[in-house]
Amino acid sequence: AVPGVRATRTTDTHCPYCSLQCGMAVTAGDRPATLVPLDFPTNRGGLCSKGWSSAELLDHPERLTRPLVRAVAGDRTSPLVESTWDEALDRLVGAIRRTQATSGNDAVGCFGGGSLTNEQAYQFGKFARVALRTSAIDYNGRFCMSSAAGAANRAFGLDRGLPFPLSDIAEADVVVLVGSNPADTMPPAMQWFDAGRERGAQHVVVDPRRTATARNASLHLQPLPGTDLALANGLLHIAIAEGLVDTDYVAARTTGFAEVRAGVAAYWPDRVERLTGVPVPDQRRTVFALARADKAMILTARGAEQHRSGTDTAQAWINLALALGLPGRRGSGWGTVTGQGNGQGGREHGQKADQLPGYRSLADAAARAHVAAVWGVDPDDLPMPGRSAFELLDALGTDGGVRTLLVLASNVAVSAPDARRVISRLRDLDFLAVSDFFLSETAELADVVLPSAMWAEEDGTMTNLEGRVIRRRKALDPPDGVPDDLQLLATLAGRLGAGRHFSGDPETVFEELRRASAGGAADYSGISYRRIEEERGVFWPCPADDHPGTPRLFSERFATPDGRARFVRVEHVDAHERPDAEHPYVLTTGRVLAQYQSGTQTRRTRSLQLVAPTPRAELHPDLARALGIAQDDVVELTTRRGRARFHASVTDTIRPDVVFVPFHWGGGASANALTDAGALDPVSGMPAFKVCAVAVRRVSGP
Numbered sequence: 001a002v003p004g005v006r007a008t009r010t011t012d013t014h015c016p017y018c019s020l021q022c023g024m025a026v027t028a029g030d031r032p033a034t035l036v037p038l039d040f041p042t043n044r045g046g047l048c049s050k051g052w053s054s055a056e057l058l059d060h061p062e063r064l065t066r067p068l069v070r071a072v073a074g075d076r077t078s079p080l081v082e083s084t085w086d087e088a089l090d091r092l093v094g095a096i097r098r099t100q101a102t103s104g105n106d107a108v109g110c111f112g113g114g115s116l117t118n119e120q121a122y123q124f125g126k127f128a129r130v131a132l133r134t135s136a137i138d139y140n141g142r143f144c145m146s147s148a149a150g151a152a153n154r155a156f157g158l159d160r161g162l163p164f165p166l167s168d169i170a171e172a173d174v175v176v177l178v179g180s181n182p183a184d185t186m187p188p189a190m191q192w193f194d195a196g197r198e199r200g201a202q203h204v205v206v207d208p209r210r211t212a213t214a215r216n217a218s219l220h221l222q223p224l225p226g227t228d229l230a231l232a233n234g235l236l237h238i239a240i241a242e243g244l245v246d247t248d249y250v251a252a253r254t255t256g257f258a259e260v261r262a263g264v265a266a267y268w269p270d271r272v273e274r275l276t277g278v279p280v281p282d283q284r285r286t287v288f289a290l291a292r293a294d295k296a297m298i299l300t301a302r303g304a305e306q307h308r309s310g311t312d313t314a315q316a317w318i319n320l321a322l323a324l325g326l327p328g329r330r331g332s333g334w335g336t337v338t339g340q341g342n343g344q345g346g347r348e349h350g351q352k353a354d355q356l357p358g359y360r361s362l363a364d365a366a367a368r369a370h371v372a373a374v375w376g377v378d379p380d381d382l383p384m385p386g387r388s389a390f391e392l393l394d395a396l397g398t399d400g401g402v403r404t405l406l407v408l409a410s411n412v413a414v415s416a417p418d419a420r421r422v423i424s425r426l427r428d429l430d431f432l433a434v435s436d437f438f439l440s441e442t443a444e445l446a447d448v449v450l451p452s453a454m455w456a457e458e459d460g461t462m463t464n465l466e467g468r469v470i471r472r473r474k475a476l477d478p479p480d481g482v483p484d485d486l487q488l489l490a491t492l493a494g495r496l497g498a499g500r501h502f503s504g505d506p507e508t509v510f511e512e513l514r515r516a517s518a519g520g521a522a523d524y525s526g527i528s529y530r531r532i533e534e535e536r537g538v539f540w541p542c543p544a545d546d547h548p549g550t551p552r553l554f555s556e557r558f559a560t561p562d563g564r565a566r567f568v569r570v571e572h573v574d575a576h577e578r579p580d581a582e583h584p585y586v587l588t589t590g591r592v593l594a595q596y597q598s599g600t601q602t603r604r605t606r607s608l609q610l611v612a613p614t615p616r617a618e619l620h621p622d623l624a625r626a627l628g629i630a631q632d633d634v635v636e637l638t639t640r641r642g643r644a645r646f647h648a649s650v651t652d653t654i655r656p657d658v659v660f661v662p663f664h665w666g667g668g669a670s671a672n673a674l675t676d677a678g679a680l681d682p683v684s685g686m687p688a689f690k691v692c693a694v695a696v697r698r699v700s701g702p
């Protein structure tokens, strides 16, 4: 070795961002680290611009490398200054003890994220219940996947985003994508759609915008946001009227069809056209294409799911898929396209308010006994389910709410609905601690900020959108003294007197997770680090060492007690907020290709900022003309929550009555300062991110 020059090594791992978890090889030693894509089964050599640029952040100048505390303890108007780890942890542990002594265990809360590894998500749920003995824990996946998860659990008895491998998309003759835009959100996944299209497959996209995905589709349906449920019920109405229902499948594999048939009788095609704006001929083309295909699938995503009736909307599409006999057949079925990197694993291991590892219910006595035995605690000491994410955030600082909060891997000041209200609640806390790599908008409000290791600096597992458990491998060391969140939680537990229950070693925690998940819906007990290495990922459920894993679910039976899928009658309800004279248009939100989630990372990535430096409000030319707005003008959007300003993007790809803004920014251009948290989905707790009433006015020229 040459003195002063570190040897380089190359490590196979996965992209830190979305649920496709593209394979990449990171070469590190002499920084900056570099990466190349891998031929992993999901991305097959593809990466999007976010993945390609992900290594840029590892040595970004704004990277946090030392803890920050307020210069004057307890005074959040004083500046954040660097501190020792001892001082930062002393302040946090002191706040936890004071709060619990004065206000009870549930006054200390935890808020997690869908980017944590499986081990970290598992450890966070256990930390809340064992070290803090609080019921107050939830995570940002509540704002992402929870509606689809609720519908899948209700219909199939099991929630796995895609119940089949991604490669099945290429086999499908017809794919209906509802509120999903993979061409922008996960471009390498498009190769599976493209392979199908090259064989002659038809793709139908249901989206109020003519997105990059819609532009390549055979048919684009452009409904008013918030009416997807009515559309699905209308399509089922046509299927029944035209004799397209797979009656043998319905009789053999499902229950509840008669009730649903009665319910959709009222969804006449012309009524559905009035509700949704989708012409009757397009409704009919979609149903006939689905019903006549040998293999067909329906994929939903956030556009259909982030509504006050998100669970019922996902259910309506599942009802249609069941009536046509699709779920459980190869190359066919219903699935949801998960968003966050570990959106799937993040909801399986116990960081949700109502869940224990293995996707078990926290309210179930047998589940509590099983997990308590693995954790070495008394089941009676485990708290009961707590509040869902927005409810938890909205009660911060109140009597009966959380007064000291620990946030990992989440930037709720940007990503939560009605974000300014959430920021005000965060300010009401007695104490806020945030672990992150950068000073996010949430971290800026904290009493203590704890730097954490980034994706390429930590080991663990992730579960991708197909339910494939994969390895995140450490390619380089984090900055001196910076722990990953697994180690942080083990250290904190030690300071709280619960150290014997916690480890900072990922494989040790995974081995415990296997035991905790055994016999649960998401059973990882047959999965090991060794198997993941050898098999390039293992699909759960995998209940034994010699079990091959389960790439395709439901081929023989569903995960319900009687093995049959459940039809559930669901009805269209109007959006919580309807346009009126003061707020005459519909606002919807979403993502752009070159940014990710709350933007904490991608807004600091130079190459991505060049592509998407600021958020832009999309307006149809007819609307822009009526309001005197030209391309690039500054416009102000006003909803009942507040105002935000954007540059106008005048485009005929959007409905004339709808305005779109991306949600990756905070401050004066915060989309979520505008969104509606007034009505949560009663099943999932999902807020209505995708529809609220808005007014638009021109402020100035570009």
Ligand code: SF4
Binding pocket: 015, 016, 017, 018, 019, 020, 021, 022, 043, 046, 047, 048, 049, 050, 051, 052, 185, 186, 187, 188, 189
């Ligand atoms: Fe990363 Fe998703 Fe892009 Fe793949 S598609 S490179 S996982 S952000």
